Amino acid sequence: MIGSEQIAQVKQELKDYCKREEEAGIPEIIQVLQSFNNWQTEILNRFVFVIV
Structure with a gap:
């Protein structure tokens, strides 16, 4: 799972x-x-937020 702080990097990649x-x-x-x-x-969002 990626953290919300990494989402910008992931989106750019x-x-x-x-x-x-x-x-x-x-x-x-x-x-x-x-x-x-x-x-x-x-x-x-699925990789940022935990679904329980």
Whole structure:
């Protein structure tokens, strides 16, 4: 689990990764990235907040 203080770094690294993948131009990957971007906040929050 990542801490809330690390979330900015994780978001930047994911942004950089997504940019590289978009530049590759693979249509299937671009579709996955669009879905990820739509759910990014919820996905990242899952790693910051503990669900019991």
